Amino acid sequence: MMAYLRRRERKVKRRHQVKTVAGCCGLLNDLRKDYLLNRWVVIATHRKRRPTDFTNKRSAPQSVDGSKCPFCPGNERKTPPAVLLYLKGEKGRILKEKDTDGFRHENWLIRCVSNLYPAFSPPENGQNLNSGRAVGHHEVLVESPNHTEHPAVARLDQLTHVVNAYIDRLKELSAKPYVRYVSIFRNHGLEAGASLSHAHSQIIATPTTPVILSNELRASKDFHEANGLCVFCNILEKEKMSARFIWEDENFVAFAPRAAVHPFEFWILPKAHRATLLDLPPKSTKSLTRALSVCLGGLNSLLNDPPYNYGFHIAPNNGERNEFYHWHLEVYPKLTIWAGFEKSTGIYINVVPPEDSAKSLKIAIEKSQT
């Protein structure tokens, strides 16, 4: 909505001398539905905006006072004890440790702690799990001792530790009897909800399957029953050949979804059909690391380190095999505002067609790789 008003304002200024403006244009925008969800989006195909309209205007990262950042090395006592640490072992091996209440490890590579003000908390003794309480876990995964080492610019080795730590926490949290789903996500930049700028992800374990996941599960099950194949495998094959294709290697494909809600939104899908990140073979971890590095690197160079959110979509911990589901990662740059129309109807307006987003991201990735 804001985008429309802004463009009108700019256009109006440009036409300041013109006495009579033209009426609204007769061309019609696309109205597209998500592959699985009952989620509709208007794709403003004929009034599209260019990447430069969204380029982050910040000139350089602000200097960081490490002594004040609770996630910087030396400040370990400013957070609760770590539930997982990666430490440098002998001969390049990684040691996995935990802090205790009275002791904090130093010289870590990765550090995962409970959120001081958790949205979800472990059950107390005798807690009734059906009591409408937010039972679960809420953790912060500090991705590097280096304040600004976020995925788009991280060393590949360090980013591999991040992916491995996601899987370690997913494994431990999924094993708890009161955990139904583990959401692994990342907020990058103040506008995307990250008020602490030290590179970090978050992990929230919930006692129910979130609605977006349960809707995706139902739709992918229905598709499987009707067509005998996985809807995501099908999407992947089609999008690889479409104008929305961005990047691939032997294990992963990145593309802009057909009904993208956000400008420059893209998804990373594994080529192998697996329900959850837990099933990822160790040899594919490096490939996922490269996919993250390449695609977020492309976004970073295209729009000058824009704010974004990403979230893993994985099968829940519901006691079923969920063999029809296909885990993936969705990346949402935060460049526009959801306003009254989006919030009261559930219909979205995207001012950058995903075909254009894909083309720009593809070029940015190719440039940064040469």
Add this chain to the structure above:
Amino acid sequence: MMAYLRRRERKVKRRHQVKTVAGCCGLLNDLRKDYLLNRWVVIATHRKRRPTDFTNKRSAPQSVDGSKCPFCPGNERKTPPAVLLYLKGEKGRILKEKDTDGFRHENWLIRCVSNLYPAFSPPENGQNLNSGRAVGHHEVLVESPNHTEHPAVARLDQLTHVVNAYIDRLKELSAKPYVRYVSIFRNHGLEAGASLSHAHSQIIATPTTPVILSNELRASKDFHEANGLCVFCNILEKEKMSARFIWEDENFVAFAPRAAVHPFEFWILPKAHRATLLDLPPKSTKSLTRALSVCLGGLNSLLNDPPYNYGFHIAPNNGERNEFYHWHLEVYPKLTIWAGFEKSTGIYINVVPPEDSAKSLKIAIEKSQT
């Protein structure tokens, strides 16, 4: 998410001298479901924030250069011709007019124009209405010739014109064969998506029933079939007696919903069971005007003119009577950011319990009325 991190940051700073911080608190937050929708929210009951945490820090409204605002009087040619104008007639009567391509009325009270860059546009001749195109209308309703006369501070007479103009546009747009739903909404403040600050609402007519409305319709129909009464009438009776009650007169009730997604969110429900705003008797228009004025005025004085969105929820134009539906207005202050968790799961986190929001709003309204 952002709120959690911010509070942690503040707390961490406060504890700067303390060597060891405590682990996360053992108390559990509420997990609540919307009355009708499959929408869950964590209510941070034990880590709640006060209204002062959200007070708008702007000291005074910026001065406005009316010559540059396309909605200010004198600039009528900077917009498409008005599809509806209210003009002063003789003896205080209101004349309803339209502009033509070559002519613009002046001295208007209300002015509704097509959006120069519409998300939805009328069908072209021979247009296939099932072609996945965003067929419909997208209009801007300029609420007053006075740039800053938004509902919280508007004269009651002027605000009555706004409500009447909503109903006039709703009537005209609903009669079009390709219109299934008419969304009437308002974005207030830059952070809520309004890049033009002149008081205005927007109206979007869509060719399908939006998902939020179709889900509400289905749920209210199911409730009616199971219980023989309207779910909203039932909510209204219960919330009138609850800690979430805010305000009422003979025709309307305002309350904070039990599973409010936003801090200081409130809904305004008509006491009379009616499916759409079109059924509102003229004598109730003034009552709706007062409800808007009083409740938005309370929000305005409580948080110093915060950004917000509001949207009407009405029965669609689907050829049915929808007698089980109950129209209402939902108001969402824009004080927090939806980040990776909300966007990838559909679960929300609200750091102000609706009971606290209601109490603060109730007091603010009582103060402003004395």
